[in-house]
Structure formats: C-alpha cells, structure tokens
Amino acid sequence: EAQVTQNPRYLITVTGKKLTVTCSQNMNHEYMSWYRQDPGLGLRQIYYSMNVEVTDKGDVPEGYKVSRKEKRNFPLILESPSPNQTSLYFCGTKKSSYNEQFFGPGTRLTVL
Amino acid sequence: QQQVKQSPQSLIVQKGGIPIINCAYENTAFDYFPWYQQFPGKGPALLIAIRPDVSEKKEGRFTISFNKSAKQFSLHIMDSQPGDSATYFCAANRLDGSSNTGKLIFGQGTTLQVKP
Numbered sequence: 001e002a003q004v005t006q007n008p009r010y011l012i013t014v015t016g017k018k019l020t021v022t023c024s025q026n027m028n029h030e031y032m033s034w035y036r037q038d039p040g041l042g043l044r045q046i047y048y049s050m051n052v053e054v055t056d057k058g059d060v061p062e063g064y065k066v067s068r069k070e071k072r073n074f075p076l077i078l079e080s081p082s083p084n085q086t087s088l089y090f091c092g093t094k095k096s097s098y099n100e101q102f103f104g105p106g107t108r109l110t111v112l
Numbered sequence: 113q114q115q116v117k118q119s120p121q122s123l124i125v126q127k128g129g130i131p132i133i134n135c136a137y138e139n140t141a142f143d144y145f146p147w148y149q150q151f152p153g154k155g156p157a158l159l160i161a162i163r164p165d166v167s168e169k170k171e172g173r174f175t176i177s178f179n180k181s182a183k184q185f186s187l188h189i190m191d192s193q194p195g196d197s198a199t200y201f202c203a204a205n206r207l208d209g210s211s212n213t214g215k216l217i218f219g220q221g222t223t224l225q226v227k228p
Contacts (some may be wrong), residue, residue: 004155035218040121042218043156044199058215090155092216100146101216103155 004104006091012110013081019108021076021107023091031094032074033058034066036087037106043090049074081092081111114139116204118219125192126227133187133222135202140183144205146216147176147187151198159200160187192226199223 004025012099013019031049035058045058049068063085065077074093078085091104116196118135125131135145146161162169162176162185171177173190189196 040220042116042118042220043216044218045215048215100158100161103157105153105155 002102004091004093004102006089006107008107009105010108012112014112015082016080019078019081019082019109021078021089021091021109022072023076023093023104024072025074025091025093025097025102026072027034027093027102028071029093029095030071031096032068033092033101034064034074034076035090035092035103036060037090046076046089081109083111085109086111114206114217116202116217116219118202118222119220121220122223122225124225124227127193129188129191129192129226131192131196131224131226133200133202133224134184135186135204135219136182136184137204137217138183139204140205141204142206142217145176145178146203147174147199148203148218149198150201150221156201183214189224192224194226194228197224197226 004057007022008109030051034046035043037043044060046064047058049055052071055066089107091099116137123131147159148156148158149159160171160174164180166177173194175188178185200222203216
C-alpha cells in the first residue's frame with residue numbers, strides 16, 4: 001500500500017529542546033516537502049527536496065532544518081523549538097512537478 | 113503575487129445544497145490548480161484538479177470552474193452530503209525558478225459543514 005508515514009503523530013515539548021519529526025514514503029518519489037498548517041493561513045511550505053542530498057528553503061524555513069540522505073526519508077529537525085512553532089505539520093511527496101502530491105497523516109506539535 | 117486567496121473561511125449548508133468555494137490568484141505563471149479535501153485528523157488528499165486551458169472540470173459531484181481572465185477558480189459540490197463535511201483547500205502550482213519543482217501555493221482553507 002502506497003503511504004507516507006510521520007512520527008510522532010503528537011508531541012508536546014518545551015522551548016529549546018531539540019526534536020526531530022520523521023517522514024518516510026514507500027512510493028519511490030523524488031520530491032518531498034514539509035508544510036505547516038495554521039488556522040487561517042492554509043498550508044505553508046517549510047522546506048523541500050528534489051532528490052537525495054538536494055534540499056532548499058520553502059516560504060517559512062526559519063527555525064527548521066532538514067536532511068535527505070535516503071530517497072524514502074525526509075526528517076524535519078527543530079534545533080531549538082519555540083512556542084511560535086506550535087502547529088500541525090505535514091510531510092508531502094510526489095513523483096514530479098505536476099503529479100499528485102500525497103500527504104502524511106500529520107504531526108501535531110505543541111511547544112510550551 | 114504568490115498568494116492564493118480563498119473564501120469563505122467557513123460554510124454551512126443543508127444536505128442537498130450546493131456549496132461554492134472561491135479562490136483568486138495574481139500570478140499568471142500558475143499553471144495547475146488542484147483542490148484538496150482534508151478530514152479531521154488526516155492529511156489533505158487530492159480531490160480534483162484543473163489546468164488553465166479548460167474552463168470547467170467535473171468529477172462526480174465535484175466541479176471546478178475556471179476563469180482565466182479573472183484569475184479565479186471555484187469548487188462546486190452538487191447534492192452535498194454530510195460526509196462532505198471537511199476542510200477544503202485550493203492550491204496553485206508554479207515552477208520554482210530553474211528547478212522545476214512545481215511548488216504548491218495553498219489557499220487559506222474553507223471549513224464546510226453539511227447539515228443532515
């Protein structure tokens with residue numbers, strides 16, 4: 001079954017405590033991305049990756065890092081989380097520019 | 113110029129009604145316009161999409177109307193059902209410079225409630 005998995009699904013943490021949200025896909029897609037969803041703002045892209053070892057900033061990259069060492073995995077790293085990073089995060093993946101984008105189930109992050 | 117503006121923010125209709133969600137964009141370089149449906153606790157899923165060379169696309173009870181000159185597009189849900197209650201996002205696709213990534217720009221979302 002084609003799927004995008006994210007872990008953890010829910011996370012409550014404190015300011016400054018480094019965390020990683022994992023994303024994995026089994027569809028052999030080149031393109032992966034991270035979005036955050038906030039009320040009234042829709043989904044905004046944080047980072048994206050066109051292939052292994054190729055990553056670039058999206059629209060709201062401040063405070064986040066990513067890596068793409070394997071095609072199937074694209075972790076999102078928050079080195080020093082702050083309360084304004086409290087949000088719902090989605091990993092997305094697609095084959096190429098105009099193909100359907102598939103999303104993971106989301107990770108709800110709360111930073112106290 | 114890279115924004116997609118979506119309205120209304122929320123919508124309540126009776127079963128059988130025809131909710132309409134509207135989106136507007138500025139960047140004429142956008143060339144692919146998908147709609148995503150999101151149920152609570154789930155990620156968005158592609159519902160229907162259109163390219164700017166057609167004015168309408170229909171899939172089941174869902175129709176996209178596209179007005180290229182006005183730079184607007186809308187989603188119509190015919191004979192709406194309580195199971196259609198969800199958040200809907202419009203989006204527009206743009207090529208990201210020379211990288212050809214096809215980045216999606218999302219609207220703000222519309223929460224639809226269909227009452228039985």
